[in-house]
Amino acid sequence: MDLLDRLHLDVPVAQAGMGGGLAGPELATAVAAAGALGTLGLAPAAMLGQAIAQVRDGAPGRAVAVNLLMPFVRRAHVDACVGAGVDVVVLGFGIDRRLIERLASRGVFVLVMVGTEQQARRAVACGADGLIAQGCEAGGHLAGVTPALSFLPHAIRAAAGRPVLLAGGIASAADTSAALTAGADAVVAGSRFLLTTESRAHPEYQRRILAADKTFRTTLFGLGWPAPHRVVANDATRAWCSADGRVALIPRLINRGSGLLAKLPDSVAAKTVGLQTGRLPLFSPIAPTVGMADSSVDHAALYAGETVLRLKSVISARQAVAELAPGGQ
Ligand SMILES: Cc1cc2nc3c(=O)[nH]c(=O)nc-3n(C[C@H](O)[C@H](O)[C@H](O)COP(=O)(O)O)c2cc1C
Structure with missing residues (x-):
């Protein structure tokens, strides 16, 4: 399967859905409009349908993705995704066969973020269309227990031909190229997109992580x-x-x-x-x-992920996509 065609992408780059209001429709729209996969973080179910519609209006012809942060997901979140006709759902921190089957039956492309080969095999057995292999250098919550590039071959083996995206440690075009060379179909970045003008991270939060010398x-x-x-x-x-x-x-x-x-x-x-x-x-x-x-x-x-130690500033989401795209600047 050509992932870029399936997800209407110009570049093999996805923005991680970051919950608690960090990745809202402004960020997902800007990323999608720039040709990458924009992903809404989990939000109150009552707001999700409207956010999906906002991304669709702001980035016509692009896929809209929603992250379902499983420990906090309720039926109303899933109903909102299905009702609004979301294109892609990313399951994080939990795998639910019935949920995947329900989404698949509505034509939703389901990615599951995994951190071990065992999780990867289970995701595939439950019907995932593709995997996100997360490494332990990632920011936010950690499924990953080994560095992303070490885990990637295990995830690729478990994926048995399905697409695998690499998450953790992605902050530059060189990181993306290294991931693609190692067999990933695309990359997922969280911290890079947290440090954009369209993210809803508190500006002092952004300043603190830019100034940090350790995660x-x-x-x-x-x-x-x-x-x-x-x-x-x-x-x-x-x-x-x-x-x-x-x-x-x-x-x-x-x-x-x-x-x-x-x-x-x-x-x-x-x-x-x-x-x-x-x-x-x-x-x-x-x-x-x-x-x-x-x-x-x-x-x-x-x-914050390990990449914040080499990220220098808050930039626009469009610029972040350009910097992460293979050969980009
Ligand atoms: C601020 C922040 C919030 C995150 N929130 C979520 C979330 O709600 N759901 C999820 O599946 N992953 C979440 N993640 C993890 C990302 O999906 C991704 O694996 C990670 O950002 C990749 O590492 P990076 O930060 O080095 O790019 C979050 C990451 C960050 C940095």
């Missing part, structure tokens, strides 16, 4: 979803983590027992960041977005 893996921001994630340091991690990201006992225990919070209604979940002051070790996965108080960057997750 690390932790589980601190795990209230409701205690899965590992890659961040840069802030007051919260300095107070509650060791230098290598290991979380102090109290927040670790709180996070472990908080699984049911992932099922809170969207409106309630969005308010949890306001409760994060650093006095109590309650740290949700929601990252600082435009409109939040400046102080949120001290107490909320500053997700």
Whole structure:
């Protein structure tokens, strides 16, 4: 299958869907209009259908993709995707055979992000049309446990001819070329697109990750979803983590027992960041977005991949696509 034809792409580049409001319709539209795959991050179900329509209007003739961040997905999200006729769905951090079958029956192209060969085999067995192989250098939550280029051959083997996109460590045309040479069909970038003018990351969040000299893996921001994630340091991690990201006992225990919070209604979940002051070790996965108080960057997750150590500035999404395209600048 020619992935570029199937997904109406000019270049083998996809923007990662980043939830919690980071990757909204402005970013997905700009990326799609530039010829790459724009992806909406998971948003409240009531807003998703409208966001899909906005991308379709802003980038006519291009595919619209939605990331379904599985621990937080409810039936209404899926109904919104199907109802709005989304072209591509990316499943992250969970594999659900019935969901994949439902999407496939409506002609949706289903990609599943995986971090191990076992996950890759399961995704294929459940009907995935293609895989996203995530490496451990990625920003945000981590399925990946090995560097992306080391994991890629395992994912390609498991994919048995289906397309494989590589995520983690992609910040330049040279990274894209290396991934394609190693057998990937396309690349997925998150951190690069987080650092664009169209992302809804809080400007101080963008400044902090550009200034960082280190990223690390932790589980601190795990209230409701205690899965590992890659961040840069802030007051919260300095107070509650060791230098290598290991979380102090109290927040670790709180996070472990908080699984049911992932099922809170969207409106309630969005308010949890306001409760994060650093006095109590309650740290949700929601990252600082435009409109939040400046102080949120001290107490909320500053997700970032290893690439931020070599990224220099916030640029337009169009420029980011141009810089990531093979042979691009
Ligand atoms: C700020 C941020 C938020 C993310 N949110 C999500 C998400 O909601 N769902 C998901 O499947 N992956 C998410 N990811 C992971 C991306 O899908 C992707 O694997 C990762 O960004 C690739 O690594 P990179 O950041 O080095 O480009 C996120 C990544 C970042 C940096």
